[in-house]
Structures are given as structure tokens and as C-alpha cells.
Amino acid sequence: MSHLPRRSVLAATTAGLLVGPAARAAPPGVTDSWHRLAQGNARFAGGHQVHPHEQLAWREGLTNGQHPFACVLGCADSRVTPELVFDHGLGDLFTVRAVGEVLDDATVGSIEYAVAHLGVPLVVVLGHANCGAVRAAIDLVRGRGELTGAVSTVARAIEATVRATPPDPDEAAFVAACVRNQALRVCAELPDRSAEIRRSRVAVVAAVYDLHTGLVRRLE
Numbered sequence: 001m002s003h004l005p006r007r008s009v010l011a012a013t014t015a016g017l018l019v020g021p022a023a024r025a026a027p028p029g030v031t032d033s034w035h036r037l038a039q040g041n042a043r044f045a046g047g048h049q050v051h052p053h054e055q056l057a058w059r060e061g062l063t064n065g066q067h068p069f070a071c072v073l074g075c076a077d078s079r080v081t082p083e084l085v086f087d088h089g090l091g092d093l094f095t096v097r098a099v100g101e102v103l104d105d106a107t108v109g110s111i112e113y114a115v116a117h118l119g120v121p122l123v124v125v126l127g128h129a130n131c132g133a134v135r136a137a138i139d140l141v142r143g144r145g146e147l148t149g150a151v152s153t154v155a156r157a158i159e160a161t162v163r164a165t166p167p168d169p170d171e172a173a174f175v176a177a178c179v180r181n182q183a184l185r186v187c188a189e190l191p192d193r194s195a196e197i198r199r200s201r202v203a204v205v206a207a208v209y210d211l212h213t214g215l216v217r218r219l220e
């Protein structure tokens with residue numbers, strides 16, 4: 001995390017003291033942030049990644065501060081790495097990951113930091129197809145499988161989503177609906193759990209990543 005307060009960075013930028021990636025004229029808005037994510041995802045899905053912001057000079061320019069343009073709360077699943085899925089690099093995304101995008105004090109606090117101290121205009125709650133945590137919660141509701149320890153705690157955190165999702169004889173469609181509903185529920189809960197986020201003007205949106213196409217679809 002950056003230890004340089006945002007106001008100090010902006011003041012330094014105005015004074016022309018910063019160069020490279022730390023020197024940004026104005027923070028991006030919500031629309032611009034989503035557009036950048038969508039453009040990067042289109043490159044990724046099409047196999048035309050440019051892998052930006054990984055170079056030595058860029059890295060060195062980030063040592064005194066960070067200005068991520070979005071915060072992504074995503075599942076810890078190894079196939080859904082936000083920086084790869086959105087084709088962005090160092091300093092671009094403030095990434096928080098937990099299986100099933102489950103909220104707890106640590107995840108909420110991390111997102112709060114991105115919003116209140118780094119000024120990100122957009123938080124994306126990113127669910128994904130065939131999420132193992134969501135499947136585990138479905139098994140839990142159906143009384144199948146044996147979950148022990150902290151894994152069962154995670155599944156129980158998703159249980160309400162599964163119970164609120166209308167049954168569907170098409171199992172794949174039901175899992176997909178649960179995945180969407182989990183992202184939407186977390187999206188709705190986040191402001192409830194954080195006064196800082198409620199007070200801010202940050203936009204919190206839900207989205208789902210498709211493992212087959214590589215595309216991220218924003219949920220309305």
C-alpha cells in the first residue's frame with residue numbers, strides 16, 4: 001500500500017514534483033474506469049493483450065505512490081486473476097480477493113482503504129462461472145458433501161444467496177444464477193457494512209467472468 005497521502009500526491013503533482021505514473025492530472029471518473037476495464041478485458045478475451053505497466057521504468061515510477069483507477073473484489077480462483085483478465089499492470093487495480101467474494105472485516109477494510117485513501121471511483125465485485133465456493137454452498141444447502149473448518153464458514157456465508165435463488169432444473173443455469181446473485185448481493189451489502197463507502201461517491205458494480213469466452217459482463 002502507498003504511504004503517501006492522496007492529498008500530498010495531488011499537491012505534489014500540481015507543483016510538478018512527480019514524474020511518470022505518479023503524475024496524473026486528475027483522477028478518473030466511474031465511466032472512464034469501467035471503459036478502461038472493458039477495453040482491457042476485450043484485449044484479453046481476444047488474445048490481444050498488451051500487458052501494460054510491467055516495465056522497469058513504470059515500476060520505478062510507482063515507488064512513491066499509487067493511483068489505481070479501480071478496486072476489484074474477486075474470487076481467489078486461480079483462473080480469474082484481475083490484472084490478467086483486465087489486461088492491466090502494476091498500480092492500475094487495487095485487488096482484493098476472497099473465495100466467493102465473501103465479505104469479512106478484512107475484505108471490507110481493504111476496499112475501504114482503496115475508496116477512502118486512494119480515491120478509486122469504482123469498485124467491481126467480480127464473480128465467475130463455475131465458482132467452487134458457490135458450488136460448495138449449493139452442496140451445503142442440499143445437505144451433500146462434507147465441509148469442515150474455515151471452508152464451511154465460507155460456504156455458509158454464501159448460503160443465503162443459494163437459498164434466495166429460484167430453483168432451476170437446469171443445474172448449470174442454477175449455478176450461473178447463484179454466481180450472479182452472489183456478486184449482486186455482495187455489491188448491495190458492501191455499503192451496508194462500511195460507513196466510509198456509504199459516505200463516498202464510489203460506484204459499486206457487480207460483474208461476472210466467463211471461463212470459456214474470457215469476457216467479463218457487467219450486471220445491472
Ligand SMILES: [Zn+2]
Nearest residue numbers: 075077131132
Ligand atoms: Zn470462485
